[in-house]
Amino acid sequence: FGSDGKPVDVVGVFDRGIMDTYRVRFSDKTFLDVGLDHIWSVSRRTGKESKFAYWENKTTSELIGDLKRRREFKWIIPMAAPVEYEERDYEIGPYTMGAMLANGNTTGTSARLTTPDADVAERCGREGHDLNLLNSNTEGACPSYTVYKTIGLFRKMGLCVYSEEKFIPRSYLEGSIEQRVALLQGLLDGDGSTRAGAGRRSMSYFTSSPNLAQDIVELVNSLGGTAVRSPWRDRSDEEGRENHLPECRISIMLPDHIRFSSERKSLEVKSKYVRVPRRAIVDIELIGEDEHRCIKVGSADSLYLGSFNYVVTHNSAFIVNMMHRMKMVQPDIKVMVLSLEQTRNEFFDRMHKLHAFYDPTVQAIDTVNFWQDNMMLIDKNSISEREVEDSVYQFIYETGEEPDIIIVDYLG
Numbered sequence: 001f002g003s004d005g006k007p008v009d010v011v012g013v014f015d016r017g018i019m020d021t022y023r024v025r026f027s028d029k030t031f032l033d034v035g036l037d038h039i040w041s042v043s044r045r046t047g048k049e050s051k052f053a054y055w056e057n058k059t060t061s062e063l064i065g066d067l068k069r070r071r072e073f074k075w076i077i078p079m080a081a082p083v084e085y086e087e088r089d090y091e092i093g094p095y096t097m098g099a100m101l102a103n104g105n106t107t108g109t110s111a112r113l114t115t116p117d118a119d120v121a122e123r124c125g126r127e128g129h130d131l132n133l134l135n136s137n138t139e140g141a142c143p144s145y146t147v148y149k150t151i152g153l154f155r156k157m158g159l160c161v162y163s164e165e166k167f168i169p170r171s172y173l174e175g176s177i178e179q180r181v182a183l184l185q186g187l188l189d190g191d192g193s194t195r196a197g198a199g200r201r202s203m204s205y206f207t208s209s210p211n212l213a214q215d216i217v218e219l220v221n222s223l224g225g226t227a228v229r230s231p232w233r234d235r236s237d238e239e240g241r242e243n244h245l246p247e248c249r250i251s252i253m254l255p256d257h258i259r260f261s262s263e264r265k266s267l268e269v270k271s272k273y274v275r276v277p278r279r280a281i282v283d284i285e286l287i288g289e290d291e292h293r294c295i296k297v298g299s300a301d302s303l304y305l306g307s308f309n310y311v312v313t314h315n316s317a318f319i320v321n322m323m324h325r326m327k328m329v330q331p332d333i334k335v336m337v338l339s340l341e342q343t344r345n346e347f348f349d350r351m352h353k354l355h356a357f358y359d360p361t362v363q364a365i366d367t368v369n370f371w372q373d374n375m376m377l378i379d380k381n382s383i384s385e386r387e388v389e390d391s392v393y394q395f396i397y398e399t400g401e402e403p404d405i406i407i408v409d410y411l412g
Contacts, residue, residue: 002299003312005081005177005224012296014321021290022060027073027280028226030309035292036061037357039314041303042075042281057314059353064284073280078312080305082223082255087176091153093127094172094179095261098186100147101166101212106154111147117262120189121145164208164245168215173222181258184219189262192252203252203260208245216250221310225254226277253277279311294321319409320350324358326405327370335375336395336403338388344379347409373399383408 002008016035024040025031038060055078067074090097099120105112113131115121121131121143130148135141154160157169172183192205207213213229220227230249255277295315297304302315319337326333339347352367362370376395380387388406395403 001080001083001305001310002297003078003080003301003303003305004299005083007084008304009298010295011298014294014296016292016294018289019292021287021292022064023283023285023287024060024063024281025283025285026077026311027278027282028228030221030279030307030311032306032309032311032313033287033290034060034313035294037354038294040075040077040281041301041312041314042077044069044074044076059357060284061357062353063281067281067283073282075281077279077281078303079224079226079277079279080221080310080312082177082180083305083310085174085176085180085222087179088171088174090172090175090179092150093124093129094175094183095186096124096127096129096147096150097168097172098183098188099124099190100150100154100186101159101168102187102190102192104147106151106160107162109151111150111154112144113147114142114144115190116142117189118143120186120262123186123261165211166207166209167211168219173215173219177223180219180223182261184216184223184258185261187216188252188260192260194260203254205250205252206247207250208247210248213248213250216252218308220250220252220254221308223254223258224277225252225258226279227252319407320347320354323375323407324351324354327374328358330404333374334395334399334401334404335371336391336406337375337377338383338391338406338408339377339379340381340383341409342379344377347377347379376403 019035021033022036022038023031023033036059039057040060040063041055042058042063043055058075063075092100099115100106100111100113103114105114112134113121113124121133124145124147125131129150131145132148134144134146151160159166159169168183173180175183187205188203191207192203194203205216207216217227217229228251230251232246232248234246253276295304297315299315303312304315305311306313323335323337326335337347342350348367351371352362352364355362355367355370359366376391376398378391388408392403392406
């Protein structure tokens with residue numbers, strides 16, 4: 001997927017062999033393992049108000065040791081737009097699935113949902129499920145509903161389990177945006193709470209299931225949000241919580257358009273100001289050696305999403321990598337580059353950084369000398385077929401030979 005959440009084609013693959021591997025950690029406790037020359041699109045804090053300026057590309061090696069600005073982390077990466085999986089057909093509606101994972105019981109002969117919010121039960125009904133209120137005459141009891149004809153479906157998915165064993169089925173994590181929003185709302189309307197009292201538009205979710213905690217993090221990330229798990233806490237010694245299972249709190253920050261569905265919980269949200277989800281780079285560490293593969297995707301901004309945490313990262317330097325490796329194998333190769341995406345200086349900067357990756361002692365003049373009389377670099381915003389021909393004749397005139405390879409980056 002591209003940074004806009006839309007599917008994107010992989011147009012190039014590079015197996016690079018065994019290399020040093022660096023773990024890049026982010027402020028929401030996600031991470032991505034990459035090489036030292038892997039490219040990131042980053043923005044930095046500037047000024048007293050800690051606003052973020054323009055986006056620029058930097059390698060992992062350029063970011064090491066340059067992560068902090070005063071008390072704040074200096075570099076952020078873009079957040080992904082909600083990922084556009086295709087819509088799926090579910091026998092249990094996504095909102096109902098979320099509500100049952102939060103406050104449902106599926107260990108008996110029938111599926112039961114316990115909720116104080118009548119609108120939660122009503123929304124499950126709108127998804128086509130038949131609910132029956134069980135304890136309408138019991139004073140002080142939290143309303144409990146039988147959800148008819150679903151226990152067999154939960155059993156088929158392996159969800160007739162106790163609270164500490166619950167999880168989100170993979171198909172529900174890869175439904176459409178609307179289906180995943182409904183799933184998350186079902187969960188939040190059950191076991192979610194707001195942290196708006198602290199002046200922040202953020203939410204918390206509490207669970208005793210490690211698998212469900214991980215699945216909720218992935219679900220929130222797929223919708224363009226961040227979700228940070230706290231350490232597991234044993235609260236069984238607290239008054240009124242004897243024999244209570246260890247609990248994990250997930251702190252969630254979502255895009256502004258995703259809110260609670262429950263009317264009661266929506267009224268609790270009274271944040272003083274709005275913050276948007278962000279990922280800052282907080283640490284980069286060498287973790288050993290591993291096999292590396294770089295890819296090139298066909299997105300306009302050269303960005304794609306890595307891992308189940310949907311971390312926005314940059315294309316490999318596909319063209320520059322290819323050129324440099326060809327030159328190492330065939331020193332006298334003649335290359336003509338038509339750069340329609342980057343300026344001459346930007347393209348050369350990438351060439352030099354790659355050269356320095358192979359030999360850290362080289363200076364910019366060494367990269368010039370490395371390609372002297374073997375390369376012509378032409379930068380244009382667009383180019384016609386005739387101009388390509390003219391560029392070839394110019395190359396022959398200046399070097400005395402025809403180019404062995406012509407690279408257009410890229411045709412668009």
